[in-house]
Amino acid sequence: MKKLITLFFLLLITISTSISCSGDDSGSENPADVVLIKKVTEVLIADEMELTKNFSYENNVLVSLYDENNKLEFTYDGDKVTHAKTFYNGVLVAQTFIFYDGNQLDYTLSGENGDQKTQYYYTNGILSKIESGYIGNNDEFVVLETEQLFFNGWNVGESHVTGNFGGTPFSYKHKFTYDTKNAPSKFMNKYLRLLLDTAGFRGINENNNLTKQFLSPTDNSILSTNTFEIIYNENDYPTEIKEYNAENALRTITKIEYQ
Numbered sequence: 001m002k003k004l005i006t007l008f009f010l011l012l013i014t015i016s017t018s019i020s021c022s023g024d025d026s027g028s029e030n031p032a033d034v035v036l037i038k039k040v041t042e043v044l045i046a047d048e049m050e051l052t053k054n055f056s057y058e059n060n061v062l063v064s065l066y067d068e069n070n071k072l073e074f075t076y077d078g079d080k081v082t083h084a085k086t087f088y089n090g091v092l093v094a095q096t097f098i099f100y101d102g103n104q105l106d107y108t109l110s111g112e113n114g115d116q117k118t119q120y121y122y123t124n125g126i127l128s129k130i131e132s133g134y135i136g137n138n139d140e141f142v143v144l145e146t147e148q149l150f151f152n153g154w155n156v157g158e159s160h161v162t163g164n165f166g167g168t169p170f171s172y173k174h175k176f177t178y179d180t181k182n183a184p185s186k187f188m189n190k191y192l193r194l195l196l197d198t199a200g201f202r203g204i205n206e207n208n209n210l211t212k213q214f215l216s217p218t219d220n221s222i223l224s225t226n227t228f229e230i231i232y233n234e235n236d237y238p239t240e241i242k243e244y245n246a247e248n249a250l251r252t253i254t255k256i257e258y259q
Helices: 007-013
Strands: 037-044 049-058 061-066 070-077 080-088 091-101 104-110 116-123 126-135 141-152 155-165 168-178 209-215 222-232 238-244 250-258
Touching: none
Parallel strands: none
Antiparallel strands: 037 049, 037 250, 049 061, 061 070, 070 080, 080 091, 091 104, 104 116, 116 126, 126 141, 141 155, 155 168, 168 209, 209 222, 222 238, 238 250
C-alpha cells in the first residue's frame, strides 16, 4: 500500500505490522538501554511545508502522537494495539480498529462508516503483501491498491505497488539499499513499527536508507536513483536525514530527536 509521506496523515489511515518483520523485540531489552523517539520533524521542500509530531510514552509504551491541533491516541490489549482515536482540537474525528489472527495483524477498519479496509498477508510468518480498499456490496472487499514486500534480511529490499485510481491503473517498483546503523524506530512497539513511514525512514526497517531506486514495472531496469545523506549521534542513531533526487536536488529533510 502506498504510504502518505507525512507521519501524521499516515497514522490516520492505517496501523500495520508483523512480529516477524523486526529483528528487535523491545520487550526483552533493559529499559535503561531503550532509545525512544521524542519528536519527528519533516520538511517537504516542494510543498514548502514543515510538519512536527511529538511522541508521548507511559512506561516506554507509545500512547499518543500530537502536534498543536491534532492528537492520535492508542489503546492496547497487552502489547497489541487494538484501537486508534484521532482528535482535532479535542474533538474525536476518526477511529481505526485493528484485528489480529493470533500474533499477526490481520486487518484494520477505518473511515466514517468503518468500511475502509486494509488486509495483511504473510509468507512463512513474514509480512509479504498489503491490500487496501473498501468493503462494498455483499461485504465484498474491493481492492484499490496492493503492495508486495520483498525483504533483504530485516529491511524491505523491494516494494512493488499496483492499483487503480479513479479508473486509471498504475504500478511502480522501488529497490532500496541500507546502512548498518540503528533505525530510529528500533525500540518501538513491534505492532507499531509499520506506522512510521516518514519522508526519511520507514519504521519496519532495522537500518536506514542509503539509496532508493525507481525501477521499470516491465523489465526492472533502473529509471532513477534517490540518495540519502544521514547525520548520526554518538550511538549511531540518525538525527537528520536528507533525501536528494537523481538531479541531486534536495527533496526532504527529516529531523529526529530522542528521549
